[in-house]
Amino acid sequence: MAFINYSKREIQLKIVYYGCALCGKTTNLVKLHSGINSTQKGELVSLATDADRTLFFDFLSLNTQTLPGFDTRFQLYTVPGQPVYNTTRQLVLKGVDGIVFVVDSHWDKMEENVESFANLQENLIENHLSMAQIPYVLQYNKRDIENPAPLHYLEYTFNNRATRALTFEASAYQGEGVLETLNGVARLLLAKYSKSAGGKTASAGDAGKTTT
Amino acid sequence: MTGIGMLTVEDQMAIEGHLKDFLVKSESQWGALVDRGGNLFAENGDIGQVDLMIMCALAAGSFAATKELAKRLGESEFTALYHEGSKMSILMTSLHFDCLLITVFTDKTNIGLVRFYAQQAASTLNTSLKEASESAANSEPLQLDSELPGGQAIIS
Numbered sequence: 081m082a083f084i085n086y087s088k089r090e091i092q093l094k095i096v097y098y099g100c101a102l103c104g105k106t107t108n109l110v111k112l113h114s115g116i117n118s119t120q121k122g123e124l125v126s127l128a129t130d131a132d133r134t135l136f137f138d139f140l141s142l143n144t145q146t147l148p149g150f151d152t153r154f155q156l157y158t159v160p161g162q163p164v165y166n167t168t169r170q171l172v173l174k175g176v177d178g179i180v181f182v183v184d185s186h187w188d189k190m191e192e193n194v195e196s197f198a199n200l201q202e203n204l205i206e207n208h209l210s211m212a213q214i215p216y217v218l219q220y221n222k223r224d225i226e227n228p229a230p231l232h233y234l235e236y237t238f239n240n241r242a243t244r245a246l247t248f249e250a251s252a253y254q255g256e257g258v259l260e261t262l263n264g265v266a267r268l269l270l271a272k273y274s275k276s277a278g279g280k281t282a283s284a285g286d287a288g289k290t291t292t
Numbered sequence: 293m294t295g296i297g298m299l300t301v302e303d304q305m306a307i308e309g310h311l312k313d314f315l316v317k318s319e320s321q322w323g324a325l326v327d328r329g330g331n332l333f334a335e336n337g338d339i340g341q342v343d344l345m346i347m348c349a350l351a352a353g354s355f356a357a358t359k360e361l362a363k364r365l366g367e368s369e370f371t372a373l374y375h376e377g378s379k380m381s382i383l384m385t386s387l388h389f390d391c392l393l394i395t396v397f398t399d400k401t402n403i404g405l406v407r408f409y410a411q412q413a414a415s416t417l418n419t420s421l422k423e424a425s426e427s428a429a430n431s432e433p434l435q436l437d438s439e440l441p442g443g444q445a446i447i448s
Contacts, residue, residue, distance in 0.1 A: 084434055087304035
């Protein structure tokens, strides 16, 4: 849940990068950390194994001044993608405000992608939340590989709800589409604090589909 | 859902006052009120050049990670968690409204003293959190009379 501190004039928002193992969640944060320059950023913390697999979470804090009179602090987390760490994923989702679901474009990862998406929905329910309540965007990652799954297939598989989610093509390893994805979910989250946006969480139609 | 959503200036001052009082009595170095999601609500004391956001995220994560262990022992969760170092130690105490009191202290004091006053502080902080929660429930949602930057990036 977003936290508003009127004394410090600060809004804290938690964004979780979710997806199957090795889909590029940590790479997103690494590229954001190295690529962002004008936004005040904290240290990137990774609780990983010796083989650089996420054990608990990665964490990156970004501070912006988008809304007048308020600092906005985005706290970015990743979850461990390996199926065995489901309890950890539930813990990291606690208090989540927005989600980036990272889809691996490899054909042979589709089953894992689908399982992870279903697992996300289950874990939100465990936290008394649902996909309808939490703003989320889809990032179709690894678009630079040979023979990636076509976009229409990914859209049909992951974005066939009544309210379409914003989608972003990315190659996180190359740093492409990473910042656009974060801006997409940040805009969804901040829209509810802006009267001009109707005080509601923006939907895909508000910002349009973005591709890189 | 975690935490209480918002703190008014008055809530913040009251909580920081309680934290300050607790730190003096327990001779601790730094204290903070955070929620289970890792949000920092209020802090007092001096912890040097440590990134407070990271500190809170790791502390909340560390506390959360013990929940399954507690369940195995028939507890819903542990009420406190203590990590002891050679010079610096940390005590995390569970509060109501999915919050935690985090206390960092040096070898100049001791865990018994810190834990004793932490229990007292938990009681007063729970009262403050209840008041803050009630004022949050009766407040209008934050609506700023401004537009989000059009095509401009929010984060760049």
